[in-house]
Amino acid sequence: MMEMDMNWVGIGDITDIPLRGARCVKTPQGKIAVFRTADNEVFAIEDHCPHKGGPLSQGIVHGTAVTCPLHNWVISLETGKALGADQGEVRTIRVRNDNGALSIALESLMMAAE
Amino acid sequence: MTQKLVIIGNGMAPGRMLEHLFEQAPGQYAVTIFNAEPRVNYDRIMLSPVLSGEKTYEQIVIHGDGWYIENGITLYKGHKIIAIDRAAKTVTSDHGVTESYDKLVIATGSMPFIIPVPGKDLPGVITYRDIDDVQAMLLAAQSREKAIVIGGGLLGLEAAAGLNSRGMDVTVLHVMPTLMDRQLDPAAGYLLQRAFEERGIKVITKANTKQIVGNGKVEGIELDDGTIIPASLVVMAVGIRPNSAIAKEAGLAVNRGIVVDSGMQTSDGDILALGECAEVGGMVYGLVAPLYEMARVAASHLAGDRSPAFVHSDTPTKLKVTGINLFSLGDFAEGEDREEIVLRDATAGVYKRLVLKDNRIIGTVLYGETADGAWFNDLKKKATDISEMRETLIFGQAYQGGSPLDPTAAVAALPDDAEICGCNGVCKGKITSTITGKGLTSLDEVRAHTKASASCGSCTGLVEQLMSITLGDAYNPKAVQPMCGCTDLGHDDVRRLIMAKGLKTIPAVMQELEWKTSCGCAKCRPALNYYLVCDWPNEYADDYQSRFINERVHANIQKDGTYSVVPRMWGGVTNSGELRAIADVVDKFEIPMVKVTGGQRIDLLGIEKEDLPAVWADLGKAGFVSGQAYAKGLRTVKTCVGSDWCRFGTQDSTGLGIRIEKFMWGSWTPAKLKMAVSGCPRNCAEATCKDIGVICVDSGFEIHFAGAAGLDIKGTEVLGLVKTEDEALHYIVALTQMYREQGRYLERIYKWAKRIGLDEIRRQIMGDADKRQAYYDRFVFSQKFAQVDPWSERVSGKDKHEFRPMATVGYPEAAE
Known part of the structure; x- marks a missing residue:
């Protein structure tokens, strides 16, 4: 799908998220975790660890990865894949950053729900 | 028959000699040592890391008191020998002790050279030679601001870097045009100077000191050109001189040092000399490798084997300043018959220079990247003809023979007789064969058996690579377990x-x-x-x-992403008002589970994160604060009912427990800290499996610590008995602070205690009133900033974002 065709929904400002932190966005399809890295990059993934469903938004953010608070799986924010020896993956959701105004792509959200 | 061996001096050279001697000829000698310094044998090479704070004195001790006792050595600490009577074969110390000898070893080391300028005796002018000098510098660094180091050689630069890292404003004065001119060529000397200047250390070369100025104490230095540099500390590190006065007075042959033959024998058949005080083949030495070689030779001769002879060899120089890598070896003066190969990489700060003569390496200077030092050293030592690899020689060993870039491959390719540890002269074959022969698996064991990496430590990486090559996956580098993959430091x-x-x-x-x-x-x-x-x-x-999330939101995350909340119940005591408030909160927020914990309080489980501030607000109204059941910090103090109710109770255990909890709550510790106070030895509060516990007895309070009842089960150890409740609190707080300062993150108190040693902890807390008070004071100070209830802070709005979603999207509008 082309970028322009996407249906972008505003979720707030980048400064709503602490540096090296995350916030949740509630959707009917479940929670999305939106991350802000030390370098001010923003990523969104399902708030659901592929291991035992831990809330990734509650983990410690380092580099472009997050460590799940339940059993320390490390998930890449860029790919949604588990790093290291673990196998698993969560859906990533597209985020747009217009000078700090953040929005997510509803389409990718719907796909994530399937 | 046992002979009497007397040694003057207790430095590294005689220490090493004795190790060899005890191995070669156990029981042959009864040994007496006179040491002018009031202490045991320690590693002088490591003074700079002590100065910079990277090591402690305890860590650089080579032979502890136990070693002297084990080997039956009489050690006179703080005794300086003032006379040798060669006719009577006796020595006499300044405290009047006279000992007779069959064999005498002089190992008086060297003295720092003091440049004879006016003001050299002013208070505040010190040298850099022993641990006392380091203590003096550390003291000066506390209160004084500006320091001058005279001497831009190895010692001077290490002193400057150490003082700089201790927060002093340091200037280095060096008489030659470039730093370390005896070991480095001008190009490397320049890079070194730049590296020091980047650290904020001023460097003045071609600087001649005219005088040290000051009225009653050092105030500065005046140079020949009239420049005056203010300073309150002057460190002279311009060189050393063999300390041979006592030998001279005794009539032995003395030149620059005490003249010895290649068997370390002086002009008197019953007297040997070794170390920095000895002159052999017209040379005196200051680096440890040749001194250890002297020790080996001297030990053999004392044991009756006169075959080993001391042979001169070049020793590589390395500077022990964290972050600066340099290596120099051999002769690198320019000359008609010499060629050189130079590699410079300005951005990486790398400079390498090889000096060749007849296609053989005779000198090496490496700056910035020194990994190939051992290889170049080996080529030089063996006088290997390098014409075949000349094109790629400067790039190092990894580029020879087509299999680059695997660092272990380079080490694996070294021949068995390549020297790995320069300080101790240990070659590769010795290390690998000892690992296999003795079944060694840790770095400490390899250090103990081969001495490799046991002195300055700069070859530790090489030794570890050898261990992994030799042992494969069986090698578990425990000794240097880094914190995590982000660093090599432990x-x-x-x-x-x-x-x-x-x-x-x-x-x-x-x-x-x-x-x-x-x-x-x-x-x-x-x-x-x-x-x-x-x-x-x-x-x-x-x-x-x-x-971790629990400490960020002050509740315990559960498997389903909800949280549990545990309010503090001081000493496990509650009342109807508190219980009613808890009951109301449970009803209001439909909390699914209420559970009594093992720490004598109540756990409310299954609370949504968004509800946490509201739950805390209601609990707060009833007077509850956070129980910190989530913290790597003080958790609970469990108590029994004690003398108030119990017919066996000897003291008010409940009261003491509450007092401890009120005093210590809020403090962060390396891992969780659980405590208990039992009113009598029946121990109903189970104090003897806690991190810290108290057993009340008729005569007072028995303080316990280092118990565990989790992954490991372990009864406590007794710290000691104190008479009053005040003392009990004081000692427990001091113990906790010691643990806070020394424990590794997530290391429970019982593991810390095992690592530090129970006796050492008892010595510091029970036996050393000053230390105990200092620990106590630091804990009290830190509590000023720690005792803020995190729940009420968040009820008032702190970290609001933590408890609310950022947005809600995708729902039909009507949902509002």
């Missing part, structure tokens, strides 16, 4: 460097200690956050993003 080094370098933020730690990742990981960040909270309680701003 917890203890990181803690020490945080203090030594005054690092007060996580980014500063990562920058200064050369973290390999941009912002750490989930292992190192919480650890660093704790160390900084502990070390700088009034200055450090707690980094919530580096705390």
Whole structure:
């Protein structure tokens, strides 16, 4: 799908998220975790660890990865894949950053729900 | 028959000689040592790391008191020998002790050279030679601001770097045009100077000191050109002179040093000399490798084997300043018959120069990248013809023979007789054969059996590579277990460097200690956050993003993402009002589970994160504060009912428990800290499996610690018995602070105690009133900043974002 065709929904400002932190966005399809890295990059993934469903938004953010608070799986924010020896993956959701105004792509959200 | 061996001096050379001697000829000699310094044998090479704070004195001791006792050595500490009577074969100390000898070894070392300028005797002018000098510098660094180091050689630069890392404003004066001119060529000397200047150390070359000025104490230095540099500390590190006066007075042949033959024998058949005081083949030595070689030769001769002879060999020079790598070896003066190969990489700060004669390496200078030093050393030693590999020689061993870039391959390719440890002259074959022969698996064992990496430690990496090559996957590098993949440093080094370098933020730690990742990981960040909270309680701003979620939201995360909440019940005592408030909260928020914990309080489980502030608000109205059941910090103090109710109780255990909890709540510790107070030895509060416990007895309070009842089960150890409740509190607080300062993150008190030693902890807490008071005071100070109830803070609005979703999207509009 082309970028322009996407249906972008505003979720707030980048400064709503602490540096090296995350916030949740509630959707009917479940929670999305939106991350802000030390370098001010923003990523969104399902708030659901592929291991035992831990809330990734509650983990410690380092580099472009997050460590799940339940059993320390490390998930890449860029790919949604588990790093290291673990196998698993969560859906990533597209985020747009217009000078700090953040929005997510509803389409990718719907796909994530399937 | 046992002969009497007397040794004057207790430095590294005679220490090593005795190790060889006891191995070669056990029982042949009864040994007496006179040491002018009031202490045991320690590693002088490591003085600079002690100065910079990377090591402690205890860590550089080579032979502890036990070693002397074990080997039946009489050690006179603080005894200086003032006379040798060769006719009577006796020595006499300044305290009037006279000992007779069959064989005498003189190992008086060297004296720092003092340049004879006016003012050299002013208070504040010191040398850099022994641990006393280091103590003096550390003291000066505390109160004084500007320091001058005279001498830009090895010692002077290490002193300058150490003082700089201790926060002093340092200027180095060097008489020659470039630093370390005896070991480095001008190009490398320039790079070195730049590296020092980048650290904020001023360097003045071609500087001749005219006088040291000051009225009653040092105030500065005047140079020949009239420049005056203010300073309150002057360190003279311009060189050393063999300390041979006592030998001269005794009529032995003395030139620059005490003249010995290649068997270390002086002009008297019953007297040997070795170390920095000895002159052999017209040379005197100051680096440890040749001194250890002398020790080996001397030991053989004493044992009756006169075959070994001391042979001169070049020793590589390395500078022990963290972050500066340099290596120099051999002869690198220019000459008609010489060629050179030079590699420069300005951006990487790398400079390499090989000096060749007849296609053989005779000199090497490496700056910035020194990994190939051992290889070049080997080529030089063997006089290998390098014409075949001349094109790629300067790039190092990895580029020879087509299999580059695997660092272990380079080490694996070294021949068996390649020297790995320069200080101790240990070659590769000796290390690998000892590992296999003795079944060694740890670095410490290899150090113990081969001495490799046991002195300056700069070859540790090579030795570890040899271990992994030899042992394969069986090698578990425990001895240097790094904190995590982001650093090669272990917890203890990181803690020490945080203090030594005054690092007060996580980014500063990562920058200064050369973290390999941009912002750490989930292992190192919480650890660093704790160390900084502990070390700088009034200055450090707690980094919530580096705390585990439980400590960030002050509740315990559960498997389904909900949280549990445990209010504090002081000493496990509650009342109807509190219970009613809990009941109301449970009803209002439909809390699914209420559970009594093992720590004598009540756990409310299954609370949604968004509800946490409201739950806390209601609990707060009833007077509850956070029970910190989630903290790597003080959890509960469990108690029994004690003398108030129990017919066996000897003291008010409930009262003491509450008092301890009220005093210590809020403090962060390396791992969770659970405590208990039992009113009598029946021990109903189960104090003898806690981190810290108290058993009340008729005569007072027995303090216990280092118990465990989790993954490991372990009864406590007794710290000691105190008479009053006040004392009990005081000692427990001091013990906790000692643990806070030394424990590694997530290391429970019983593991810490095992590592430090129970006796050492008892000595510091029970036996040393000053230490105990100092620990106590530091704990009390840190509590000023720690005792803020995190729940009421958040009820008032702190960290609001934590408890609310950022947005709600995708629902039909009507949902509003």
